[in-house]
Amino acid sequence: MYDAPNLETRVTQTNTKITARGVQVYYGDKQALQDVDVDILDNTVTAFIGPSGCGKSTFLRCLNRMNDTISNARVEGEILLDGENIYDKRVDPVQLRAKVGMVFQKPNPFPKSIYDNVAYGPKIHGLTRSKAELDEIVESSLRKAALWKEVKDRLGEAGTGLSGGQQQRLCIARAVATAPEVLLMDEPCSALDPIATAQVEELIDELRASFSVVIVTHSMQQAARVSQKTAFFHLGNLVEYGDTSHIFTNPSDPRTESYITGRIG
């Protein structure tokens, strides 16, 4: 599509990848999220920030219908991925999740070898026709996750034997291998030490070239470092959404300012 992709020009693009309109989420009788309207752009890192329990993770889990696995969760409103409503009856949530990958708070490698962890997605979605192709996907995914050099000689070893930071990068590689269009990350660095965090953050910036990345984080420094767009959630409401530089330097809403300056949260 693009000859010589140029990050600078791509950032300025405003192709909307996901459009959310009037999203409401209920857990049983309790409303967890109300009236969320957001446009998430392609090739952009979007950060969701806000105090605990504000609904940012809930909203993230709406984007690939992970809330379906919680029996009493109910989602209303409209979420469009490339103009298609993902809560439409015709949409298969399993297919959707192949397009909208997810990385979780705690590294959760499967109790399998490193190779099989990465090959898991491509295998179940039939993305490859030969072992050679699969090998290639595993290698390129591990390279994208900046893990290839560390594990290339021990692909057969258990993924659970890696260090915490390596495990999280393995989970990112696993998500990347399915060739998603959007990558959702739910506090991907909260279980990692500063060095591993720095590696993952660097990685997120590189992933932006190929995906739309949405990251939930508790660390405002992290949001400021990695994202171009930031959404601030508070008590189940989307308070403010805009360019990261704008939100952190000149927020329009007093609540955003209070949170960023550390007065609420």
Next chain:
Amino acid sequence: MSVFFLIIVLGVLAIAGFVLGRGRALASVQGNTRRLHSLPGYYAWHGAIMAFLPAMAVLTLWLIAQPLIIERQLADYFPAEQFENDSQRILLMADVRRVAEGLDVAVAAGALTPQDAETITVADGSVRERLGAVGVALGAEVTPEVLDAAQSYRALASTGALGRAIVTLIVALAGLAYALRITNGDFRARNRVEAVILGVLILASTIAILTTIGIVMSMLSETIRFSSMYPFKDFLFGLTWQPSFQGGSELGLIPLLWGTLYISLVAMIVAVPTGLFTAIYLAEYASPRVRSIIKPLIEVIAGIPTVVFGLFALVTVGPFLRDWFAVPTGLGSSGSSVMTAGLVIGVLNIPFISSLADDIINAVPQSLRDGSYGLGATKSETVRQVILPAALPGIVGAILLAASRAIGETMIVTMGAGAAAKLDLNPFEAMTTITVKIVSQLTGDTEFNSPETLVAFALGMTLFVITLGLNIFALWVVRKYREQYE
């Protein structure tokens, strides 16, 4: 003083210790409980424990030691060579005890005066008849030695009972006095009670272990006796099972082992997939409401006595299999068969496997499921590729435990598998198992000194070794391959 009465007295002393200990602790701090090291209840319990426990320990030791000491004292009444032989001595002592008890009963009933009971001799007429008149039946006429020994036994026993009561009470009172003497505001009664609780817990946990060791020792000694009468190699590798109480038995293990393993195999083929699929359904698919109904219903099966399962095998499953499968296919004409017993044992084991596997599957962290769903896997893909591999060691352990239950199952095979020891591949033939033969060799009028009866212990030992081996292997698999979840 009877043992029962003695224990009641100890109980009363313990209650006294409870009340006094508490009172003394409170008095030592003028009723200000905040100055006590421990809560008043701990001083109370300490008083009760010190009054009861040491005395109870002494009483227990006394009850164990007294018969042994008396037995030693009675050695003089009998020829040494009779007393050296274990089995003869046991018989003699049983006679002595029986006569001594008979004399007691006669005295209590007024048929003999206490003096008569001490001085009666064989010359005074038939002791057997006189005891028979008060309802004590003796197998043979009483010999002079046994009568003398019995009289001596009575004297020793009554002295022993008196000494027992005195010593026990002295220990109890000493314990009580000690507890009261050291009770004051600074005494750490709480720590002392904690130590006693620890001791009780350790004792409880050793009882099961000691029992196991006891069982193994007794089986081992009988098995060794068996091997001195029948060549052990023939037992282990013999292909024929033909016990005959007239002698010339062939006691080969192999047909029984084959029957046991064949039936267990059929049972596991039924139980493993069904139990595992049940567990997967319950753990991964069923809604909480459905689960709360189905799980107890399945576990009801585990509560049905196996003899009822045996009846089910005998009157329902057996005839059904015979009339619909065995006879039409020409494979057999017997209602009792490997299939009958195997199917029913399999059903019995379904809840066992499903319940264990359900717990194991539930222990797989939710984060692994989320990871798999987040990559676009369906439920069954997640179960097959992530959850089962993660839960596999536990599931293998559960299966092995179920297998050892199937191997040890007795009632269902007795009623459903038949009694013919055969080496056959046809699952519709009647076969028999180790457990069935243990039962049949030991029931009825048999003496414990022929290889035909003692073989039961060798069979029991074999069974024990097999199931123990399976259990150890199961534990090893579970430990070795268990995923360490955070």
